[in-house]
Amino acid sequence: MKRGLLFLAGSMLFVAFAVGASASDSKTNAKEVTFTKDVAPIFYGNCVQCHRSGEIAPMSLMSYKDARPWARSIKEKVAGRTMPPWHADPQYGDFANDRRLSQKEIDTIVAWVDQGAKEGDPRQLPAAPHFEEGWNIGKPDAVFYLPQEYQVPASGVVEYKYFRVPTNFKEDVYVQAAEIRPGVRGVVHHIIVFSQNGKDPQRLIVGYAPGEQPAVLRPGFARKIAAGSDLIFQVHYTPNGAEAKDKSYVGFVFAKKEPVTEVLTRPVMNARFVIPAGDPNYKVDSTYTFTQDAHLYSLMPHMHLRGKDFEYRLSYPDGTSRVLLSVPRYDFAWQTYYTFKQPVAVPKGSRIDCVAHFDNSEKNKFNPDPKKEVRWGDQTWEEMMIGWMSYTVDKPADKGVAGSN
Secondary structure (H helix, E strand, C coil): CHHHHHHHHHHHHHHHHHHHHHHHHHHHHCCCCCHHHHHHHHHHHHCCCCCCCCCCCCCCCCCHHHHHHHHHHHHHHHHCCCCCCCCCCCCCCCECCCCCCCHHHHHHHHHHHHCCCCCCCHHHCCCCCCCCCCCCCCCCCEEEECCCCEEECCCCCCCCEEEEEECCCCCCEEEEEEEEECCCHHHEEEEEEEEECCCCCCEEEEEECCCCCCEECCCCEEEEECCCCEEEEEEEECCCCCCEEECCEEEEEECCCCCCEECEEEEEECCCCEECCCCCCEEEEEEEECCCCEEEEEEEEECCCCEEEEEEEEECCCCCEEEEEEECCCCCCCCCCEEEEEEEEECCCCEEEEEEEECCCCCCCCCCCCCCCEEECCCCCCECCEEEEEEEECCCCCCCCCCCC
16 A cells, blocks of 8 residues: 555656646747747838837837837737727728737747847848838838928917918829828827819818828729819917927839829718717718729828717618728827728718717726817817818819818
8 A cells, every 4th residue: 555655756856847847848838939049020111110210109119229128018019909000990991000919929929028038140140121210111202391490489379370382293293102200299180182183173182190091092993183283281279388399291203103092081070060068979970972893092080189089881772881990999199091992982872980989987097178068170189070081083073072170
């Protein structure tokens, strides 16, 4: 009996040792994750457009030296899927500019941090992406500045400013990519650049707002600026405690040949609303019916600090409908546009319905004043409800369509 107990105890000890050794070997043989080999390619492909010197992000991720002090924070933001920012519900739509990381990429970054955020062999570092200094769209073919510096006061409210800049284009041009660069980023909330030729309607060319990307259209698509047009800069300044002199500018990259299709933009908006004080879920909707066969190119919801969620629904003439885009947690700090991988066919008579909800309650930590009812207005403590959409018409329209903000 005693010999049997000793044999059993020895067997258990052997098993425990074997299991422990196996776990130890597994840990020893786990794949080593390094910045140069594994993490840098992810950052270069998904992050450094914003995370580099001179851009909107608070720190650069271009090098190991830049990224290492932020390792724990990077892990937290990536694992929680708050970075890279992307707010569309994945159930709806298929978007070419989807910034979400794959689960494999997230696991790689998490493992890198958990293993001590090692640099790795410098020889394994891939070539960093090249950026034209001061631009995300490459070297522009043309750059236009505000006609003069604008003196932004240290405090107070600045109404929207409109600046007219002649292009002196002798012939029509087609813009493949456009980017607005604020002169003093800290006092420029947003800029929209329109083109206007005589008394024709304004055509929206490009916008700049927190989190908004430069406008880069795929080959075969472009925005037209007619010969003799002026550029209209709509600028929203927000004083930040120090006087500043701003001279923002816009750059264009022209299509190498006349495009197959012109991209137009219009708002699907509702300015007739009153959000009651304290209301946590106030609904506002807007609609637009297409009078020509068209294809939707991209969508961009716009609200202010009380914006809660936003949905685009396409209803066809036969009575069927589908959700094109749902943003369940709208974020005013990230004015994202969503570009379809394949433009969505919209037959004549189809209707776009936009539905938004606003949180004017105390539970909304961004709410300027939950005790006040809220109406449409330019300033951030007021509200807007705009479903921007960019589209093409299957038979070219005589005039472009654009809206004001």
